[in-house]
Amino acid sequence: MKVNHLFIGGKWTAPAGGDTITVTSASTGEFLGSAPAGVDLDVDHAVQAARSAFDAPGGWPAWEPERRAAAMVRLAEALDAGSEVMARTVSAQNGMPISTAEPFEGKVPAMLLRYYAGLAADASGEETRVGLPQGTTVVRREPIGVVAAVMTWNFPQTMAFFKIAPALAAGCTLVLKPAPQTVLDPALLADAIETAGFPEGVINIVPGGPEAGAYLVSHPGVDKVSFTGSTAAGRRIAAACAALLRPVTLELGGKSAAVILDDADLASHLEQLFMASLINNGQTCFASTRILAPRGRYPEIVELYTAMAQGAVVGDALDRATQIGPLVSASQRDRVEGYIRKGLSEGARLTTGGGRPAGLDRGWFVEPTIFADVENSSTVAREEIFGPVLTITPYDGEDEAVRLANDSAYGLAGTVWTSDLDRGARVARRIRTGTVGLNGYLPDVTSPYGGRKASGLGRELGPEGLQAYQELQSIYRP
Incomplete structure (x- = not known):
């Protein structure tokens, strides 16, 4: 499986650089395939595509929640149709037994999409509160914006959809940075996104190494970072986000x-x-x-x-x-x-x-x-x-x-x-x-998942996972 292009702005586009990431079978050491290694210019293009899809009049966050939910269900159906190939591709790359890959990598992403599609109607809700000492306040939930999702290799599709599904439900757009050990399955995801007819720029995928990830995390066009991976890498990402006062969710290591x-x-x-x-x-x-x-x-x-x-x-x-x-x-x-x-x-x-x-x-x-x-x-x-x-x-x-x-x-x-x-x-x-x-x-899926201490910050899954991709706005009325 040789992937020659990057999925940016809803299209397969030529990479800006010439380097590739080679993937070998964990079981045999034999060549499985390759994909382009994204460089800074590719990240720029991906963030701009996500930015345009978010900021444009009538863009993704402006869609009615039911319309967003319907698109998410179409993506779930496309993933269901390719679940067997997806499971085998992940298994070959990272060594996950196929008996585990089929229910997790093959099924959980679609499950998450359907669950958060069901919560999408709550993603842009408003609540009116009686104020003290007087007046009322309308409390609004808004999508946080462009999300940089930096992903891990051990459950690459499952953990990706811990981020993708709630972000889409909230009305956010995304740039995904897959781990270099698993860069073939994201091409199958891109095919499913095309099949589902997603708007251009809502989901963009740029494989790459730590340098591409670091550039994406600090990109001025990004509004939030969500990372799954090692505690050491999480600390570096947390430091970068702290300097930028950028919201971050970190799902890190455990013992x-x-x-x-x-x-x-x-x-x-x-x-x-x-x-x-x-x-x-x-x-x-x-x-x-x-x-x-x-x-x-x-x-x-x-x-x-x-x-x-x-x-x-x-x-x-x-x-x-x-x-x-x-x-x-x-x-x-x-x-x-x-x-x-x-x-x-x-x-x-x-x-x-x-x-x-x-x-x-x-x-x-x-x-x-x-x-x-x-x-x-x-x-x-x-x-x-x-x-x-x-x-x-x-x-x-x-x-x-x-x-x-x-x-x-x-x-x-x-x-x-x-x-x-x-x-x-x-x-x-x-x-x-x-x-x-x-x-x-x-x-x-319905309950918050995440860690304390060196295991991370924030929560994924459940309604709490949706709230991680939202900002609150209060409008005061006398």
């Missing part, structure tokens, strides 16, 4: 804890345990990769996770039997292997994994790896590894479990495992994190 209570019936939740901790080969920001186990059941829980890792099917991402695919790149595999060595050097006990799986000589594979007897202060328990590596730490009593769960720089997600959901909810309320799942974990 979430799985708090296993002493009454948990883990045998009934094996599939949920796997999904919560190892979904997408551990390349998931919300994954519960720190396992906190009650000391009275510690050997049993270590054995359970060890068996789960040993029994996982590791293989080509496009094989439907695969549960653990490759990592996205050679550099990501090197990073994960470096953490495994660090865990061993710091005295953690390796119960399984730690190497490269036999028979998979091509691609970027790492065995599912379990470390037991891990101190919560150790590197592998504190830093985001972003691979199929779990740590298990014992605790004595519920209070210590909560203390350990909160003893982290991150606060994105977490899970509590118990036979008593009321008890689990009480524990969840004590964990300082943006989201918590009981006996499983998946973000809920």
Whole structure:
């Protein structure tokens, strides 16, 4: 798949520069395709197209909410028609098992579009309030403007539509900057945008590296930035937006804890345990990769996770039997292997994994790896590894479990495992994190998702995700 043009202003346009981004298969290392690498001039053109689509009389924000919603539903239908190809394209690029890519990358974007199309009527609502000491005030919600959406590679389409769907519903226009590891699936998105008949300039796509992203984030024509990615990159983007007093939403890294209570019936939740901790080969920001186990059941829980890792099917991402695919790149595999060595050097006990799986000589594979007897202060328990590596730490009593769960720089997600959901909810309320799942974990489209501390700023999903793309205006009347 060779993409030769950029999607700007509703048209496929020639790039201003001559560099390309090459994509290889995570499973085999073989060439998959290429796309142009956007340069500053391409970003200028994309922002201007988005600016024109927003500012023009009768432009996107001036459409009636029902009309915007209808366009969003048409885009959802176009994505549905190409969902199988989209899932396979993502899976080939980043190593996501196809059994995960189909429901996530193939289905969630259209789900988000339909959900926010349903909320679009509320996007430009007005409320009249009785004033104090006198008069009334009309409180209006307006679209914030041109949005720079800088995206990640691990769930490239799902996370893109965390931004696209609410921004469109609010009446905003967008410039998308895909990650260089996944630049082929955005071409399929552009085709769907054309099929849906979207107005020119409402959604523009400029792939590129960090330089293109930095230029876009600081562009004077941008009104808001939304970023998903690493905490380190998020800090740089936050600094740039702070200098410009520019609104920003940051969905960053995580090191979430799985708090296993002493009454948990883990045998009934094996599939949920796997999904919560190892979904997408551990390349998931919300994954519960720190396992906190009650000391009275510690050997049993270590054995359970060890068996789960040993029994996982590791293989080509496009094989439907695969549960653990490759990592996205050679550099990501090197990073994960470096953490495994660090865990061993710091005295953690390796119960399984730690190497490269036999028979998979091509691609970027790492065995599912379990470390037991891990101190919560150790590197592998504190830093985001972003691979199929779990740590298990014992605790004595519920209070210590909560203390350990909160003893982290991150606060994105977490899970509590118990036979008593009321008890689990009480524990969840004590964990300082943006989201918590009981006996499983998946973000809920209708509810706010995001992190505390080093896991980010702001919220996506739910009505709160729509509000992130709106400005408030108060009109006072005597």
